[in-house]
Amino acid sequence: xxxxxxxxxxxxxxxxxxxxxxxxxxxxxxxxxxxxxxxxxxxxxxxxxxxxxxxxxxxxxxxxxxxxxxxxxxxxxxxxxxxxxxxxxxxxxxxxxxxxxxxxxxxxxxxxxxxxxxxxxxxxxxxxxxxxxxxxxxxxxxxxxxxxxxxxxxxxxxxxxxxxxxxxxxxxxxxxxxxxxxxxxxxxxxxxxxxxxxxxxxxxxxxxxxxxxxxxxxxxxxxxxxxxxxxxxxxxxxxxxxxxxxxxxxxxxxxxxxxxxxxxxxxxxxxxxxxxxxxxxxxxxxxxxxxxxxxxxxxxxxxxxxxxxxxxxx
Numbered sequence: 001x002x003x004x005x006x007x008x009x010x011x012x013x014x015x016x017x018x019x020x021x022x023x024x025x026x027x028x029x030x031x032x033x034x035x036x037x038x039x040x041x042x043x044x045x046x047x048x049x050x051x052x053x054x055x056x057x058x059x060x061x062x063x064x065x066x067x068x069x070x071x072x073x074x075x076x077x078x079x080x081x082x083x084x085x086x087x088x089x090x091x092x093x094x095x096x097x098x099x100x101x102x103x104x105x106x107x108x109x110x111x112x113x114x115x116x117x118x119x120x121x122x123x124x125x126x127x128x129x130x131x132x133x134x135x136x137x138x139x140x141x142x143x144x145x146x147x148x149x150x151x152x153x154x155x156x157x158x159x160x161x162x163x164x165x166x167x168x169x170x171x172x173x174x175x176x177x178x179x180x181x182x183x184x185x186x187x188x189x190x191x192x193x194x195x196x197x198x199x200x201x202x203x204x205x206x207x208x209x210x211x212x213x214x215x216x217x218x219x220x221x222x223x224x225x226x227x228x229x230x231x232x233x234x235x236x237x238x239x240x241x242x243x244x245x246x247x248x249x250x251x252x253x254x255x256x257x258x259x260x261x262x263x264x265x266x267x268x269x270x271x272x273x274x275x276x277x278x279x280x281x282x283x284x285x286x287x288x289x290x291x292x293x294x295x296x297x298x299x300x301x302x303x304x305x306x307x308x309x310x311x312x313x314x
Contacts, residue, residue, distance in 0.1 A: 006162065006170055010042045013158035017151045018118065021047070027116040028053045029107055030075075030082075032067040034171040034178040035122040037074070039159060041174055043120060044080055052081040054110050056103045059086065060095070067179050074177055083110055104155075111154065123148045123157045125206040126164040130194050132209055141274060142252070146220045147213035160210055227256035235261060241306035247284070254281050261305050262295055269294050 014021050028043050030036040030053045043051045053075050055068040068084045075082035087102040111119050128147050135144040150157050159167065171178050198204065230253060234246040242261045247254065255277045262269055272280075272293045283290040284299030291297075291308060298304045 006038075006042055006166065007046050009162060010039075010158045011046050013150070013161065014046075014156060017156050017158065023050075024117040025050045025052075025115065026118050026120055027051075027107070027111045027114065028120045029103070029122070030055050030071050031122075032071045032177075032179045033122075034168045034176070034180075035124055035159070035164060037071070037176045037178045038167040038170045038174075039120060039122040040075070040080065041078075041176055042170070044078060052083075052114055052116060054083045054085055054107055056085045056087070056106050058099050058102065060091075060099065063179070070177050070179065081114075083114075085110055108154075117154070119155050121155060121157050122159055122167070124159045124162050124164050124167060125210045126195075126198075128160050128213055129204065129206040129209045130191055130198065132213055133198075134190060134194060139274070141255075142216055142223060143220050145213065146217035147210075149217055150214070160214075161207065163206060223252060223256060227253055227260065231257060231260050235264075238304060241265070241304055244303040244305075247301075247303055251278070251281060258292070258297070258305070262293065265305065265307055266294055 018024065024047075026043055026047060028036070028040045028051060030040045032055065040051070040053050053071065055071045057064045057068040059065075072082045072084060085106040087099075087106065091098050107119055131147045132145060135147070138144070148157060148160065150160055170176075230246065230249065234244055235257065236243050236245065242264060244257055244261065249257075255274070258277060258280065259271055262271070270293065276292060280290050280292045280297050284297055284303050287300045289296060289298045292305075294308055295305050296308045
């Protein structure tokens with residue numbers, strides 16, 4: 001794909017996501033890889049003077065500081081504002097999960113400080129395909145199979161229709177500096193192992209998978225809209241608990257209604273997994289009482305939900 005075509009793709013994608021972007025200011029998350037370097041270059045060409053960049057240095061590899069400095073140097077030469085952001089505190093739990101949480105928190109804080117309207121990330125069609133296959137392999141439902149969302153709050157991903165190879169060609173053609181994160185090919189990580197396997201097949205159409213993900217994202221929005229309307233009409237307070245007075249709806253909507261009820265009773269609770277929800281729905285349809293995480297669900301003509309009482313240890 002030619003540079004001019006990529007610029008048009010970015011401009012059209014952002015117009016579809018935010019409407020009129022004539023005066024918007026964009027922050028771009030730039031790791032230093034070819035994808036994000038291509039994105040900052042494209043964004044700066046499409047929206048000159050309205051783009052800034054930030055690099056999160058997680059401090060997990062010796063080379064990370066040099067990579068952040070490389071991005072800062074290029075941005076300085078291109079007249080683009082740049083910031084290097086550092087997490088505070090030690091790594092906790094799963095390294096990749098921790099890094100992702102820290103990255104988005106730091107980037108959002110930076111975006112707000114800089115008065116930027118939107119944050120762009122360089123997720124592309126190949127990322128979307130990998131995400132879909134990983135979630136399909138884990139038995140995900142509609143929400144999970146919607147994949148990487150083109151828009152999540154202020155985060156925009158205008159490259160989901162672009163192949164990684166086209167971004168690499170753009171980076172090379174423009175003479176952009178870039179680095180390859182070794183974790184991207186480390187077989188200890190699920191995504192890297194899948195990426196290696198996909199490189200050996202040529203019958204999967206990443207673009208078609210991306211269109212399927214977009215369709216599923218729309219279906220997810222429609223289901224959420226329907227569940228919100230049902231909740232407003234059919235979920236009422238009952239003392240310290242809640243009652244759902246209409247249960248003759250498809251199981252997917254029942255799943256969403258139960259999750260909404262749990263969220264109202266326990267806003268900070270971890271959402272139950274799909275199989276746990278399905279078992280609870282089956283029991284409630286039989287008029288039974290069942291524990292569902294930190295709540296108790298009682299079935300029948302109307303379903304009641306209350307916070308489970310504290311356990312007594314013998």
